[in-house]
Amino acid sequence: MHIETYISDLLYRYDCVTIPEFGAFLTKRVSATLDESNHTFFPPKKVISFNEQLQHNDGLLASYIADAEKIPYEIAVQKISKQVKSIKSFLTEGETLSFSTIGDLALNTDGKIVFEPSYNSNYLTDAFGLSEFEVSHVNREVYKQQVETLEDVIPISITPERREKRSYLKYAAVALIALTVGGFAASTFYINKVETHNQLAQEAANQQLDAKVQEATFIIENPLPSATLTVEKQQGKYHIIAGAYRVEENSDKKIAELQDLGFKARTIGVNKYGLHEVVYSSYENSNEALIALRDIRQTYNKEAWLLVRELE
Structure with missing residues (x-):
């Protein structure tokens, strides 16, 4: 072997x-x-x-x-x-x-x-x-040195024609900035007006809602006591499998049977074979799961086994 x-x-x-x-x-x-x-x-x-x-x-x-x-x-x-x-x-x-x-x-x-x-x-x-x-190493510094060398060999000169074009571009840039500032001021004014309108409308709606609530208010002389329900959600990716059933009713019966024995039994869904998987319980710690698996095999079901899977 x-x-x-x-x-x-x-x-x-x-x-x-x-x-x-x-x-x-x-x-x-x-x-x-x-x-x-x-x-x-x-x-x-x-x-x-x-x-x-x-x-x-x-x-x-x-x-x-x-x-x-x-x-x-x-x-x-x-x-x-x-x-x-x-x-x-x-x-x-x-x-x-x-x-x-x-x-x-x-x-x-x-x-x-x-x-x-x-x-x-x-x-x-x-x-x-x-x-x-x-992956290959990226030689960024080498390329930078090559660019600096080219600038030394081929200096960049500006002719009078290019200066004239650059002056036009300067004035155009100033005009664009002025238009942008003016548009931003107008946009800000419009947004403030909209927010003021929304705030007034919201206050009016709240006043109407308060009036309706007051009209519908009533008093219960003998109110029932409040009840608190605590639902414990099982977590963990280590699941001790009790069985898998083709018919869902059979899996429900198995869950009820295991819960009567004190286990936190439940179903963890349908596997790729179309069977409803029923677990004794689920654990977050692998050592706890293995200890529980050993006790279950010795006392209840020697065919029980451990499934490791993250549930959605």
């Missing part, structure tokens, strides 16, 4: 992929960057790191392997455990374990795992199809 293939698939969809009893691969999004030394732009990407402390089985990797290989979940857990023993033995012998699209793992002198990420793959799906590109 090539476990790195399954890990690579999951890194496109999740921020944390744990190998039980070994460690976890984590991803963090970074923005596009510019290498000024060689004028190269790099697209946004996911940076991969490794944390040896995160070894608890959250069920994500085992569930994915079980589904991909069509085997029971327990068998998938056993396969992972066997693979981990082989990996640890390989590292203990001083060898470097290379995951082609993820990175290299090795032990340092203190017996700790050192991870060197690979830059051959970009696990950020939003940047699919984008690649680095290099």
